Amino acid sequence: MRAVVRRNKQLVCDEIEELAPAEGQVLVRTLACGICGSDLHALHHMEHMIELGRRGGGGDNGFDPTADTVFGHEFCAEVLDFGPGCGRALKAGARVVSIPVTLTPGGVEMLGFSNRLPGGFAERMLLSEALLLEVPNGLPTDQAALTEPFAVGAHAVAKAKLDRDSVSLVVGCGPVGLAVIAGLKAAGHGPVIAADFSPRRRAAAERLGADVVVDPAAESPHDRWEAFGVPKARAAQSMMRMMGGRFGQPVIFECVGAPGVLQGLIEAAPAGAQIVVAGVCMETDRIEPSIAITKEIELTFVFGYTPEEFAATLRHLADGVIDVAGLVTAKVGLDGVAQAFRDLGDPEAHVKILVQPGH
Amino acid sequence: MRAVVRRNKQLVCDEIEELAPAEGQVLVRTLACGICGSDLHALHHMEHMIELGRRGGGGDNGFDPTADTVFGHEFCAEVLDFGPGCGRALKAGARVVSIPVTLTPGGVEMLGFSNRLPGGFAERMLLSEALLLEVPNGLPTDQAALTEPFAVGAHAVAKAKLDRDSVSLVVGCGPVGLAVIAGLKAAGHGPVIAADFSPRRRAAAERLGADVVVDPAAESPHDRWEAFGVPKARAAQSMMRMMGGRFGQPVIFECVGAPGVLQGLIEAAPAGAQIVVAGVCMETDRIEPSIAITKEIELTFVFGYTPEEFAATLRHLADGVIDVAGLVTAKVGLDGVAQAFRDLGDPEAHVKILVQPGH
Numbered sequence: 001m002r003a004v005v006r007r008n009k010q011l012v013c014d015e016i017e018e019l020a021p022a023e024g025q026v027l028v029r030t031l032a033c034g035i036c037g038s039d040l041h042a043l044h045h046m047e048h049m050i051e052l053g054r055r056g057g058g059g060d061n062g063f064d065p066t067a068d069t070v071f072g073h074e075f076c077a078e079v080l081d082f083g084p085g086c087g088r089a090l091k092a093g094a095r096v097v098s099i100p101v102t103l104t105p106g107g108v109e110m111l112g113f114s115n116r117l118p119g120g121f122a123e124r125m126l127l128s129e130a131l132l133l134e135v136p137n138g139l140p141t142d143q144a145a146l147t148e149p150f151a152v153g154a155h156a157v158a159k160a161k162l163d164r165d166s167v168s169l170v171v172g173c174g175p176v177g178l179a180v181i182a183g184l185k186a187a188g189h190g191p192v193i194a195a196d197f198s199p200r201r202r203a204a205a206e207r208l209g210a211d212v213v214v215d216p217a218a219e220s221p222h223d224r225w226e227a228f229g230v231p232k233a234r235a236a237q238s239m240m241r242m243m244g245g246r247f248g249q250p251v252i253f254e255c256v257g258a259p260g261v262l263q264g265l266i267e268a269a270p271a272g273a274q275i276v277v278a279g280v281c282m283e284t285d286r287i288e289p290s291i292a293i294t295k296e297i298e299l300t301f302v303f304g305y306t307p308e309e310f311a312a313t314l315r316h317l318a319d320g321v322i323d324v325a326g327l328v329t330a331k332v333g334l335d336g337v338a339q340a341f342r343d344l345g346d347p348e349a350h351v352k353i354l355v356q357p358g359h
Numbered sequence: 360m361r362a363v364v365r366r367n368k369q370l371v372c373d374e375i376e377e378l379a380p381a382e383g384q385v386l387v388r389t390l391a392c393g394i395c396g397s398d399l400h401a402l403h404h405m406e407h408m409i410e411l412g413r414r415g416g417g418g419d420n421g422f423d424p425t426a427d428t429v430f431g432h433e434f435c436a437e438v439l440d441f442g443p444g445c446g447r448a449l450k451a452g453a454r455v456v457s458i459p460v461t462l463t464p465g466g467v468e469m470l471g472f473s474n475r476l477p478g479g480f481a482e483r484m485l486l487s488e489a490l491l492l493e494v495p496n497g498l499p500t501d502q503a504a505l506t507e508p509f510a511v512g513a514h515a516v517a518k519a520k521l522d523r524d525s526v527s528l529v530v531g532c533g534p535v536g537l538a539v540i541a542g543l544k545a546a547g548h549g550p551v552i553a554a555d556f557s558p559r560r561r562a563a564a565e566r567l568g569a570d571v572v573v574d575p576a577a578e579s580p581h582d583r584w585e586a587f588g589v590p591k592a593r594a595a596q597s598m599m600r601m602m603g604g605r606f607g608q609p610v611i612f613e614c615v616g617a618p619g620v621l622q623g624l625i626e627a628a629p630a631g632a633q634i635v636v637a638g639v640c641m642e643t644d645r646i647e648p649s650i651a652i653t654k655e656i657e658l659t660f661v662f663g664y665t666p667e668e669f670a671a672t673l674r675h676l677a678d679g680v681i682d683v684a685g686l687v688t689a690k691v692g693l694d695g696v697a698q699a700f701r702d703l704g705d706p707e708a709h710v711k712i713l714v715q716p717g718h
Binding site: 049052053055056057058059159232233234235257262266267268271277280281282284285286287288289290291292293294295296297298299300301302303 | 408411412414415416417418518591592593594616621625626627630636639640641643644645646647648649650651652653654655656657658659660661662
């Protein structure tokens with residue numbers, strides 16, 4: 001079958017071996033699979049990613065960055081065939097999504113970052129039957145493929161300490177920031193300020209429910225806190241507390257993931273702010289701990305999602321609680337993937353590009 | 360009256376102006392005042408501290424680092440005289456402690472970091488009557504003077520997310536780390552691992568109740584997590600959760616405050632660890648955000664204490680819940696302060712040095 005293979009730090013269309021489902025596995029046809037920022041990074045910097053994982057004490061599961069890899073972990077697929085021992089509750093033809101993990105006799109494979117199993121930039125994949133979620137009727141395939149990136153937002157929101165007085169600022173409205181905005185609104189949390197330099201991304205933030213969108217080139221989003229009742233200085237906060245006044249816990253979602261952004265937020269944030277770090281900065285970053293200390297900043301680094309958050313996100317998409325219409329700005333076949341990776345370097349050009357391996 | 364004055368980045372004994380209590384103020388005789396690590400830093404790097412405060416959006420309250428300053432914010436004092444409008448619930452001769460803040464008609468002065476009012480390295484001070492706490496009979500003056508640094512530990516513990524399964528690691532057993540150990544034990548929290556290179560500090564940690572003390576030169580304190588039921592890897596934690604098993608939230612207290620310590624902890628900590636940053640690193644620090652992300656680390660920067668935490672700490676000292684006997688390793692008069700600052704550079708030489716301005 002055909003797939004886009006990462007080989008020598010390049011993406012090439014090639015024929016790869018056909019798949020046969022093992023015990024508990026399901027063979028699926030990939031209908032659509034999004035390109036993630038982590039794919040863009042991994043194309044060139046996989047060795048560095050693995051080195052960082054190793055330093056953090058994580059295992060690499062035998063992953064070899066010099067061997068062929070088929071990316072793609074944001075997919076919607078169609079059931080084709082079942083391996084031995086499957087319950088077959090779903091029928092062939094059913095559309096499914098899954099967390100990008102496949103259980104194999106040898107261990108757990110992370111789809112999209114495995115040498116042993118292909119991810120969604122291949123015509124077919126092997127998924128674990130136990131992890132499949134059927135796409136509800138009526139939810140278009142393109143939108144179902146967004147379950148994975150939007151689950152990332154739901155998880156970041158679940159990790160934030162939000163209450164009824166909280167005010168949120170989402171910094172960066174790429175796919176991660178948009179997912180956070182959607183997650184905040186889906187959970188019923190109050191005012192959301194969103195900031196991005198790109199008009200296209202600001203428009204998307206507004207469609208997903210951001211109450212205020214700010215162009216940081218024109219004004220600091222931090223100038224908006226006070227209008228939402230969040231005093232910036234510790235002294236003013238103490239005074240309000242002494243007077244028995246309530247004020248919102250400021251929560252900032254860092255969804256950029258570039259060096260320097262974190263320190264800029266530590267300096268500009270209201271005292272006592274929680275900064276939920278959802279943007280993945282793969283480079284060494286510098287901070288001034290003493291500023292974070294005197295302001296009592298909390299940095300909450302978040303990653304991934306739980307299976308429950310993934311399932312809830314699919315329901316929110318199907319029920320229209322999260323409306324992702326318009327976020328897919330291009331679709332490409334396998335032979336368009338390499339160019340799509342290049343196109344995604346321009347934040348104004350696209351929000352999300354889907355790969356359709358069958359086209 | 361006599362005081363130790365910071366002038367041209369040096370400490371000199373000099374005569375300074377006599378004090379007269381304004382409305383609501385009390386004139387006190389300084390009985391004892393501890394030397395804090397922040398004093399050591401401020402002697403040479405006050406300008407940098409103020410610049411960092413300004414970058415964080417904090418006001419400097421008109422503080423001029425080139426003008427004379429009398430340090431000292433960890434004090435026990437004796438009431439001498441009252442300004443107008445005082446309730447005089449305490450009598451002259453009463454021993455008192457206070458958070459190091461004095462309310463003046465012109466605003467709030469931070470004692471020890473003010474050009475307008477002297478801190479505790481002076482024979483006398485002006486305190487606010489409303490903030491005074493009488494030292495309970497039987498608590499020696501030297502121990503009452505430790506209320507302030509031990510309140511810092513109580514606050515760090517209050518900011519930690521501790522439950523009955525939590526396991527704590529205190530990294531660095533200088534005055535901040537010792538205060539954290541005491542705060543953990545006073546609040547009834549369970550196992551405390553403490554790490555410091557200095558045998559003297561490890562012995563002090565043990566006296567304050569640390570369950571395990573580790574010399575990091577001989578072994579990594581992170582090798583102890585598993586013995587206390589804290590799995591280090593995310594995968595093992597997920598497995599335990601799936602099996603319905605409980606395990607302790609690992610909480611690490613960073614009480615060193617030097618560049619590189621934070622990143623070392625991010626790499627070595629169990630996944631999901633909360634790192635409470637109580638050590639004040641005044642230099643730019645480097646971190647690898649991507650490692651913190653994949654491990655879902657939480658960095659909680661903490662500072663100071665509330666008046667309630669300060670009062671509770673005084674009670675704990677008086678009731679023997681926290682036993683600080685032996686922590687004061689030297690006492691000096693005003694003319695010994697400059698040398699004491701130099702002596703504190705050697706972690707093996709001292710734990711806490713008290714200044715006794717009347718001697």
